Amino acid sequence: MRVQPVVTLLLVLGAAIVLLPFFWMISVSLKPADEIFTPHVDLLPSRLEWSNYARAFTEVPLARFLLNGVIVCAGILVLQILFTVPCAFALAQRRFPGRTLVFGMVLAGLLVPFHVTAIPIFLALARLKLLNGYAALILPFAASVFGMFLFRQFFARLPADLIDAARVDGLSWTAIVWRIAFPLALPAATAFAIFSITAHWNDLFWPLIATSDPAIATPPRGILYFRDQEAGDDVGPLMAAAVVVTAPLVIGFLLAQGAFVRSIATGGLRA
Amino acid sequence: MIELRNVRRRFGRADVLHGISLTIAEGSFTSLLGPSGCGKSTTLRIMAGLDRPSAGQVLMGGRDVSELTPAERNVAMVFQSYALYPHLTVRQNIALPLAMRHMTRLERLPLLSGLMPSARRKRADIARRVEDVARMLGITDLLERKPGQLSGGQQQRAAVGRALVRDPALFLLDEPLSNLDAALRVQMREELTALHRRTGRSFVYVTHDQAEAMSMSDRVVVMMGGRIVQQGAPRTLYDEPASIEVARFIGSHRINLIEVRIENGRLVGPFAHLGVSGSGLPARAVLGLRPEHLRPARGGPVAARLEKAEYLGAETLLHLRLPDGARLRAVAPGSYVPPPEGDGVELEVAPGQAHLFESEGGQRLRVALQRAA
Amino acid sequence: MRPGRRIREALTDLWLVGPGVAAMLALIFVPVALVAVLSFTDYQFGARSFRWVGLENYHRLFTDPIGRKAVTNTLLYVAIVIPFSMTLALLVALGLHRLAQTMPRLSGILQAAYFLPVAATLVAMAIAWQMLLHPSIGPVNAVLKQLGLPAPDWLSDRGLVLYTLAAIGIWQSVGYNMVLFLAGLAAIPRHLYEAAAVDGATRGWERFWTVTWPMLGPTTLFVAVITATNAFRVFETVATLTRGGPAFASDTLVYALYREGFVYFKAGYASAITMVFFVVMMVLTLAQFALIERRVHYR
Numbered sequence: 001m002r003v004q005p006v007v008t009l010l011l012v013l014g015a016a017i018v019l020l021p022f023f024w025m026i027s028v029s030l031k032p033a034d035e036i037f038t039p040h041v042d043l044l045p046s047r048l049e050w051s052n053y054a055r056a057f058t059e060v061p062l063a064r065f066l067l068n069g070v071i072v073c074a075g076i077l078v079l080q081i082l083f084t085v086p087c088a089f090a091l092a093q094r095r096f097p098g099r100t101l102v103f104g105m106v107l108a109g110l111l112v113p114f115h116v117t118a119i120p121i122f123l124a125l126a127r128l129k130l131l132n133g134y135a136a137l138i139l140p141f142a143a144s145v146f147g148m149f150l151f152r153q154f155f156a157r158l159p160a161d162l163i164d165a166a167r168v169d170g171l172s173w174t175a176i177v178w179r180i181a182f183p184l185a186l187p188a189a190t191a192f193a194i195f196s197i198t199a200h201w202n203d204l205f206w207p208l209i210a211t212s213d214p215a216i217a218t219p220p221r222g223i224l225y226f227r228d229q230e231a232g233d234d235v236g237p238l239m240a241a242a243v244v245v246t247a248p249l250v251i252g253f254l255l256a257q258g259a260f261v262r263s264i265a266t267g268g269l270r271a
Numbered sequence: 272m273i274e275l276r277n278v279r280r281r282f283g284r285a286d287v288l289h290g291i292s293l294t295i296a297e298g299s300f301t302s303l304l305g306p307s308g309c310g311k312s313t314t315l316r317i318m319a320g321l322d323r324p325s326a327g328q329v330l331m332g333g334r335d336v337s338e339l340t341p342a343e344r345n346v347a348m349v350f351q352s353y354a355l356y357p358h359l360t361v362r363q364n365i366a367l368p369l370a371m372r373h374m375t376r377l378e379r380l381p382l383l384s385g386l387m388p389s390a391r392r393k394r395a396d397i398a399r400r401v402e403d404v405a406r407m408l409g410i411t412d413l414l415e416r417k418p419g420q421l422s423g424g425q426q427q428r429a430a431v432g433r434a435l436v437r438d439p440a441l442f443l444l445d446e447p448l449s450n451l452d453a454a455l456r457v458q459m460r461e462e463l464t465a466l467h468r469r470t471g472r473s474f475v476y477v478t479h480d481q482a483e484a485m486s487m488s489d490r491v492v493v494m495m496g497g498r499i500v501q502q503g504a505p506r507t508l509y510d511e512p513a514s515i516e517v518a519r520f521i522g523s524h525r526i527n528l529i530e531v532r533i534e535n536g537r538l539v540g541p542f543a544h545l546g547v548s549g550s551g552l553p554a555r556a557v558l559g560l561r562p563e564h565l566r567p568a569r570g571g572p573v574a575a576r577l578e579k580a581e582y583l584g585a586e587t588l589l590h591l592r593l594p595d596g597a598r599l600r601a602v603a604p605g606s607y608v609p610p611p612e613g614d615g616v617e618l619e620v621a622p623g624q625a626h627l628f629e630s631e632g633g634q635r636l637r638v639a640l641q642r643a644a
Numbered sequence: 645m646r647p648g649r650r651i652r653e654a655l656t657d658l659w660l661v662g663p664g665v666a667a668m669l670a671l672i673f674v675p676v677a678l679v680a681v682l683s684f685t686d687y688q689f690g691a692r693s694f695r696w697v698g699l700e701n702y703h704r705l706f707t708d709p710i711g712r713k714a715v716t717n718t719l720l721y722v723a724i725v726i727p728f729s730m731t732l733a734l735l736v737a738l739g740l741h742r743l744a745q746t747m748p749r750l751s752g753i754l755q756a757a758y759f760l761p762v763a764a765t766l767v768a769m770a771i772a773w774q775m776l777l778h779p780s781i782g783p784v785n786a787v788l789k790q791l792g793l794p795a796p797d798w799l800s801d802r803g804l805v806l807y808t809l810a811a812i813g814i815w816q817s818v819g820y821n822m823v824l825f826l827a828g829l830a831a832i833p834r835h836l837y838e839a840a841a842v843d844g845a846t847r848g849w850e851r852f853w854t855v856t857w858p859m860l861g862p863t864t865l866f867v868a869v870i871t872a873t874n875a876f877r878v879f880e881t882v883a884t885l886t887r888g889g890p891a892f893a894s895d896t897l898v899y900a901l902y903r904e905g906f907v908y909f910k911a912g913y914a915s916a917i918t919m920v921f922f923v924v925m926m927v928l929t930l931a932q933f934a935l936i937e938r939r940v941h942y943r
Contacts, residue, residue, distance in 0.1 A: 003848065004746065011739045014732075015757040018815065022760065024783065025772035041786035087664025096657040102665055109672045111929045113877060115898055116922045117675035119682065119905050119915055123689070143667030164321050165354035169433070170342030170371035173656045179367075183358040202765045204880045205898070209906045220767035224884065227771055235775065242768035253763040257756055260763060261823050323649075338649045 025246075029053070029239035036235050052236035053244070056226075059234065062241050064215065065222030066248075068134075072218055073197045075138040080196060081189070083142050088151035089177045093163060106152070109145030115205065122209055136210040137218065141200065147192050154188040155181055194256075194263035201249055219245040272297045272473045273318055273441060278327035280313055287313050289497045290327065295441075300467050300474045302484035304520070305494035311477045312445055314494070318475060319443050320344050331440070342371070344441075347434035351446040353426045355418035361429045362401055362414040368437050369397045404436045424455045431466070442467075442474045448483065460487055481521050485509070493517050511626075515557060515633035518626060524562040524588075527599050530630065531558045537643045541593045544572035545622055546643030549636070556636060559626035562588070565601035567609075568619035575599055577616050580609040591616060676922070683915035690909065701916030713892045714900035714917070717806055721896060722875040724810040725817065729871055730864070732814065733821030738856070740822070741829045755826070759819035766816065770884040773812050774799065799885055802893040809894055812881050817874060821867050828863030832856065866935045873928045876921070897921045 023043075028036060029052050031045040056062050090096065091103055121140045125131050130139070158181060166176045182189070200218075207221040214225050223241050226234075253260045273295045280288040288310045295301050295318075303311040316322035317329060320341040329337050336344050347368075355364050370379060378390035405411045408428045418426055427447060434442060444463070448456045464487050467474050478484050484491045485505040492502040501513040512518035518526045532539040532555055537546045542558060565573070567589070575591035587607050591599040601618060603609070610616060622640040629636060647655075683701055687694035705711035736758055744751040761769065776782050777798040785795035798808045836855045845854045879898040882888060888895035888903060895903075897917060905914025 004742075007739050008743060008747070008750070011736065011743065011754055014736060015754045018761060018818070019757055021769055021772040021776055021815075022764070024776050025768070028775055037781055041781065041783045043783065083664050083667050086660040090657060090660040094657060094660070096654070096661070102661060105665065105668055105673070107933075109668055110933075111926045112672050112676055112922070113925050115877065115879075115901065116679060116918050116925075117672060118901075119911055119918060120675035120678035121671065122906070123678075123911070126689070140671060143664065143671045145668065145672065148664065159352060159354065161350040161352045161354035162356065164316075164319075164341075165348065165350060165433075166356075167321060168319060168341040168346065168348045169368035171367075173660065175371070177660065180356060186358075198763060202767070202880075204767050204883060205902065208883065209902065220765055220880070223768055223771065227884075235781070238771065239775065242765075242771050246765045246768045249763050249765065250760065253760070254756065257752075257759075261759060340649075 022246075022250075025239050025242050028235060029237075029243045031236055033233070033236055037233075049236060052240040055234070055237040056240040056244065059237055060222065060226045060229075060241065061214070062222065062226075062244060065217055065219045066244070068216055068222070069201055069219040069245075071134060072137045073200050075134065076141045076200050077193055077196050079138060079142040080144040080147050080192075084144050084147035085151055085182055085185075086174075086177050088148045089155050089181050091148070091152045092155035093158070093181075094173075103152070106145050106148045109143075110149060112145075114140075118206070118209060125210065132211050132213045132216065134216060137207060137216065140206065140210075144192075144196065146195070150188050150192055151185060154185045158184060190259055191263040194252075194260055198249060198263075272299075272331065273475075274328075274330040274333075275314070275317070275324075276328040276330065278314070278317060278324040278329065280310075280317065280322065281325045287497050288317075288324070291494075291497075291499060293492060293499065293502070295473050295475055296490070298471050298473055299490055300464070300476065300488045301490045301492060302476045302478055302488040303492050303494060304478055304481060304484040306520070307479055309494040310497040311479075311494050315348075315443050315445055315475060315477045318441070319346050319348050321348075345437075345439050346441045346443055347437065347439035348443040348445065349427075349430050349434050349447045351449055353418070353430040353447075353450075355426055355429055355433070357418050360415050360417055361405075361410065361421070361432075364418070364429060365401045365404060365414075365432045365436050366397050368433060369400060372437055373397070400436055401432075404432045407435075408432050423451050424459065427451065427459060431463075435466070435470070438470075440472065442470075442472055444474065444476045446477055446479070449478070449480070456483075463487060482523060485521070493520060495520075511635065512559070513635050515559065515628045518559045518628070522561055522563075524600065524602060526626075527558075527560045527562060527565070528628075529558045529560070529593075529597050529599070531556055540595060541573055541575070541597075542620075542625075544643055545620075545625060546641050547627065547638050548641065549638035552638065553629065553636070555630045557628040557630050557633070559628060560599075560620060561624065562600040562602045564624040565599070565618050565620050567601065567603050567607060567616050569617060571617040571619035573618040573620060575616055575618060577610060577612055577614055579612060589616065591618075679915045679918050679922075682912055683919045685912045685915075687912045687915075688909050689905075689911050694912065697912065701913045702920070704913065705916055705920060710892050710895070711900070711917075714888075714895045714897050715920075717892075717894065718876060718878070718896045721806060721810050721813065721878055722872055724807065725813045725875040726868060726871050728810075729814045729817045729821055730867055733818045733867070734825050734860075734864075736818065737822045737825035737829060738852075741826060755822070758822050761816045762819045766880040767884050769816075770812065770881045773881075774885055777808065800890055802890050805886055805890065805894045809878070809881050809885065812885075813875060813878060817871060820874075821871060824867050824870070825860070825863060828860050829856070832859045862935065862938060866932070869928055869931045869935060873925065873932065876924055876928070897924075 027044060030048045030050070032047065032049040035042065035045060087102070091099060091106070117140070122131075125136050130136050162180065163176060166180050171179060202220060203218070204220045204224070207218045211217060211221065214222065217225060223245055226241055227238055275291050275293045278288055278291045279286065291310070291314055293314075303314055305311045313322060317324050320336070320339060323337065328335055331344060356367070359367065374390065374393050378387055378393065401414070402411070405414055408431060410425065410428050410432060413421060413425055413429065418429065421429065430447070448459050451459060460483060476484070476488060489504065490502065491505050491508055493500050493508065495516055501508060501517045508517060508521050512521060515528060519528070529542075531542060533547055533552050536548060536552070537543060538558065575593050577589060578592055579590040581588040581590070583605070585605045587603045587605060587609060589601040589603055589609060591601060593599055622642055625640050627636040627638055627640065628634060684696055684698060685694040686697045706715065740751050740755055743754070777784050779785055779795065779797050788795045796804055799805055832855065836859065837851060840851055840855045845851055877898050878896050879902070882894055882896055882899040883902070886894040888899050898921060901914050901917045901921060904910045904917060
């Protein structure tokens with residue numbers, strides 16, 4: 001077992017390299033400007049310059065970006081759940097003509113990355129005069145075939161007796177979906193929520209296309225505005241903004257590591 | 272109360288029910304008894320409205336209910352798996368059917384309902400009824416638990432509570448005891464019959480366990496292969512089984528079935544003391560004798576050789592062989608001291624307790640058996 | 645008079661399925677069809693009319709130096725990311741899997757560290773990379789200079805920029821692949837190792853070649869396909885760090901799609917790029933489905 005310490009050391013070293021950008025981001029975000037712009041590079045700040053964070057929030061509407069991110073992610077998630085859960089339930093638990101066709105659509109939909117649909121959706125939103133608004137950022141993601149697939153797999157395992165009991169107890173099908181099936185699908189819903197929020201909080205492609213108004217920029221889009229507008233002398237606040245934008249998901253990940261890993265790994269079906 | 276008229280059900284190409292006609296009397300406790308796959312659960316689901324007949328009619332109180340949903344039929348059902356909602360407490364489980372029935376969509380909204388006087392009044396009413404039912408079933412201290420924290424018997428009681436709470440016209444029970452251990456099953460049998468007596472409602476009880484059906488119901492419907500093969504009081508089924516299949520299914524000891532020949536109004540062979548009278552007697556038949564009706568008696572007319580005796584305390588099970596090689600089982604009282612294995616045993620059988628069936632088709636022969644002269 | 649039960653059931657189905665199906669049609673299937681049609685036209689956003697141009701857009705993508713550059717860059721990027729990301733991920737997974745038996749806590753912490761880039765906002769992290777690799781104020785070049793090594797211009801050197809982006813791509817995907825490999829390792833039954841030990845395979849390498857590697861076969865293929873799928877859609881780092889430059893040295897398919905379509909508003913040409921990207925992604929996703937199916941059957 002002599003190799004064990006060497007292996008452990010290598011693993012720790014690798015992790016250090018992986019964490020280097022995070023470390024540098026935080027370090028620079030806390031450095032005074034004169035320590036950033038020196039030919040002599042220090043890993044750690046000599047004193048903590050918290051004003052970088054204050055400036056990040058005042059030089060650009062960073063709070064607004066974060067709020068936009070929350071609104072967009074929440075809007076997308078709510079819409080996705082409203083659209084996918086009943087459909088997935090019907091696919092799993094009801095026999096109706098065209099069921100195979102609809103499930104075929106779900107599987108076929110999994111083959112289509114969002115990028116492929118961007119041009120026509122952009123055209124449609126432009127025609128509907130919806131560009132540059134929350135609707136443009138939210139509506140295109142209403143139908144999540146991945147969500148339909150995930151929920152369908154889960155609903156298919158619900159015991160038939162449970163649904164029969166609910167019918168006897170007088171629940172309508174809509175009530176069965178939302179009062180019985182959906183609460184029981186909480187594990188699937190959690191996995192889906194993590195997957196959806198991660199994807200849309202971090203997305204740059206669509207916000208770059210659909211919006212040009214900084215007032216509705218999502219965090220990644222906003223931070224690009226920040227970088228492009230500053231002439232290279234505001235590195236500290238820029239890094240502070242990067243830390244702020246990255247923090248919610250990273251903290252969420254550290255708090256619920258298992259759920260995160262499982263969710264993202266199942267998302268491999270359609271990352 | 273509920274009536275099925277020539278109900279058929281096909282699943283794809285398979286016929287599951289071949290024309291079931293059945294009337295459940297008001298206030299009766301009826302069991303649908305049969306082996307698995309006989310169509311008894313499908314019949315129950317059709318009564319509930321969970322499944323629809325491919326042909327035939329379902330009537331409740333003389334009215335065709337085939338257009339009505341399960342809830343509109345006002346039936347309650349207890350499932351084999353109990354089917355309690357795992358994410359709700361026992362209290363919420365029992366209250367749900369009432370809330371669905373008596374509160375409007377608006378009143379059920381969690382936030383709004385606090386503001387509406389009508390909702391508050393109904394909520395209080397529901398809470399009281401849940402308490403009443405819980406007290407009746409002895410599960411008051413379990414009300415705040417989730418189903419996952421309950422034992423099988425407690426879940427069973429909660430499921431019964433959920434069925435009971437809205438005072439349905441008809442209780443449908445689908446093998447509700449089969450997931451319980453033996454002791455608890457006997458206790459729950461008593462509780463269910465007591466419940467039936469107290470509510471006075473009609474119960475339809477699906478089971479594959481003949482002892483359950485016989486001990487609990489006032490009427491048993493035996494189903495096999497998607498057909499009703501016999502229905503009647505438990506005693507009738509036991510005393511006059513309509514066919515070999517029924518005779519085999521009913522009774523705690525498996526009935527002896529022996530091929531016999533009939534000549535000149537009497538049986539040929541070891542049971543020659545039994546005479547048959549009636550018109551159009553066949554030459555061959557199957558004699559059915561319940562083990563508990565074959566009693567060892569010195570000088571008895573049937574001679575057999577003892578192969579093995581199983582002492583069970585209250586009774587002794589005798590494994591015997593007839594001179595012609597056929598096997599025979601008999602039950603003697605526990606006090607009986609069997610002879611050494613291999614010795615002869617003489618047996619007595621009352622003619623009124625012997626059954627004759629057609630050797631082809633197995634239907635009961637409508638003939639009288641008596642002691643031959 | 646209420647509608648009959650059959651009609652009510654049909655209305656229920658429609659109510660449950662209808663919105664989802666409508667959304668799928670409006671947001672996926674109709675757009676895909678439109679993209680396919682647009683790719684044969686010279687349509688520009690905002691134009692009043694368009695002309696059918698047949699395969700011209702496709703022809704241009706594969707013959708025009710800039711178009712070709714996007715294709716070859718993407719292929720090169722994927723070709724670099726797949727082997728490096730997978731090899732590193734496999735090594736890390738093997739190490740952590742073993743470490744979990746002796747030091748589970750440390751193994752868990754390291755696992756989180758490797759996975760962190762997957763959850764982090766890539767745009768923000770790309771900017772952090774930009775600062776790390778900054779020619780004058782970045783620590784990477786400072787260290788190189790101190791060691792007396794050449795300090796290249798990572799993100800503006802034409803010959804280097806794609807490799808830099810690929811390195812960031814590897815950094816970002818190792819943790820994801822590690823998780824998939826760890827799952828594969830956890831699924832290998834212990835008794836196989838015991839059997840291998842009885843047969844004389846006791847040393848680490850022998851165990852790896854006789855048991856681990858063959859048993860990881862399906863996982864490895866699956867990871868390769870997933871890595872390819874993710875690498876093909878590289879966009880965030882390009883858009884943040886290079887905008888395809890310098891001189892299209894780091895142009896990729898999705899970035900070209902974005903630039904042609906939404907910066908130059910050449911919808912027809914961008915649609916052709918989209919279709920090429922779509923075909924590649926479809927093949928990869930179908931391969932993924934097939935592999936999932938097979939893995940399910942193995943169990």
